[in-house]
Amino acid sequence: METESIIEVKNLTKTFNDFAAVDDISFDVKKGEIFGLLGPNGAGKSTTLRVLSTLARPSKGTATIGGYDIVKNDTDVRKLIGIVSEKMIMYNRLTATENLRFFGNLFDIPKDLLTKRIDELLELVQLTKWKNAQVGTFSTGMRQRINVIRALLNMPQVLFLDEPTLGLDPQSSVEIKEFIKKINRENKTSIIITTHMMVDADLLCDRIGIMDHGKIVALDTSTNLKKLISGADTTIMELEIGNLSADIIEGIRSCGCVDAVSQENSMHLRVIVHGDEAFDSVIDTVRAKNGKINSIENLQPTLEDVFLHLTGHQVRDSADQKIPIAAGHRHSGEPQRRIR
């Protein structure tokens, strides 16, 4: 990986009325890197992306892409970037080719070159067969594939992806992720991706910025972020308690050694603890509340644990919010996990 930065963000703030959606964030994205912004809904990831992609103006602070200021040189910035937003940027009544041609023309790509590129891109995502079909007739997976190649028409140096796997079935989701990696590898495209899917971030991103309430609370590689927990004296334990109750959870949370507790389902708790006596202390607490411990496991930390560790504990308590954090290892159908 090159060390040169393609994106430099300095003290970027975006406020709506009095609410700071993005609150004084600074970070760099290196050339050829896949950079992830991870956080729950409403953390300010999408707003950050909209500001960086010139769709919204920053309230304070600056950012440059390829050396161009996103406000002063917005037209130059636009030539360098491609964006895949949460909403489809496709006209349903136009065919695949017509859509791509329309958006390609906005970049003044010469006709022959554009035709060639459209054919290549359609081939790349296996949509050649449907090139003359109206996009309205496409399946969700097909739509997302064409939506992604639309952003590649101008061969961008930077690709912004806002929740690219949202609402996709597992297979399409895997395909899109593979495709993102391929673009990054072959075209040396720098990619910024927002997601609330911890596993996606873990799999895709070279570096991850964890966002919460408009701030970047941690920024590093996935491995280093996890060291925030396991590197110190922090441990993750999973408890299976036969007669799990609110009283028991409350008891565990009040232990001095416990950083965060999250309930996985009716019997399982995930507890982030620190200190040498943490295990004993938790077990004693559960016993004191007449809890029956079926099993205890010492787990490898996931990004979710990092997130919990960094934000969940205090922040959510005061807000008393239910935050759906989708975790990769959680199977669909399981009850919604809540951070307590």
Added chain:
Amino acid sequence: MGAKSLLLHSIRIAQKDLTELFRNRLGLVLLVLMPIFMMAMVGFIYPSNGSTVSNLPVALVNEDVGYHNSTIASQTFTIVLKQINKKTGMMVLSNASNVGDIKNMIQRGDIEGGIVIPSNFSASILTGQQGTLIIVTDQSNPQISATIQEVLTAVFNQMGTMLAQQNVQLLNPAVNANNSLAIVKPYNVQTEGVVPGTSSYFNFIAPGIMAMTVMMSVMTGLPVAISQEREIGTMDGMMVSPINRLSIILGKTLGQTARGLLQGVIILALSIGLFGVIIQGSILLVFGLLLLGVFSFVGLGIVITSFAKDQGTAQMLMMTLMFPMMFLSGVFFPIQQMPWYMQDISKVLPLTYASQALRKVMVLGAGIPAISNELIILIVFGAVMIAIAVPVFRRMMTT
């Protein structure tokens, strides 16, 4: 780059919008049906000036008791009335026994009005006094009663003139028929229009509806088209491309203008083919005026776009503005019929001038000099609105 690429991108956006429009079959059908409905409804509901009423059910009561056993005056009157009616077919005459009977018949809805010859009719006429005739009208239907009153008064006047002529000739046999008419009615009134032929309500309404449809398509179509793209997210696709922001609004305007002109052409074709409207002036001038109308409304459309963040709001806002404009701009009713304060409002609406100018060209065959006032007002209004709209739009695009 610059102006050329601005224009090129605008045209591509307009092309894209039109492709979408033509792919939407139902929308396209409605686009054609809407003006047909509007023309047909408004045109057929309102009576044309040229056509005369016919077959109005009217009852006649003769209460004349006569003078020295002679009811010659009322008998003559009845005979002449029936003769005239036979020729024109205006009324279906029936007999009633008295005034009360007529009022009952009107209440039941059997007749639209009544004629009463009072008991002293013959007596008055034969003693050299005026004979009074009473017209009974249906107050629940002011328009019909006004028509009956008008028609009957005209008939009675005509009959009175004939009688007077006879009397003059009786008094002085030396006077011939022409002279006797000149003595009784010294003034002869003739009506002549600017262009040959009679006028119909369609002639009045067609230019107005054309102007309205074309301008509304810009004023309302623009905010709806833009807020729709914002809602589905495609606007972002244009916004992240390095095109000039103005080409987005210009392209949308071009697209909506083309749509509006298409509707305008449909209305024009319908007016000529289906409703017998004759275009007296230059067709080119008609289209020029429609384009100028569009120009005068673009700014307003952009301002609305900037305020309406979603489609729902855009629709509501446009309805709120459209209705007063429709009725106050003299599209359906002449402005002169309105009270003065309403007339004052209509004087600040650009649609008033556009439909007025269009009417002058289409119905009266006017040229550019005759409509120069309207042209100036439309140009100034459009320029001022655009001057307001461009900064507002720029601000909206950069939030």
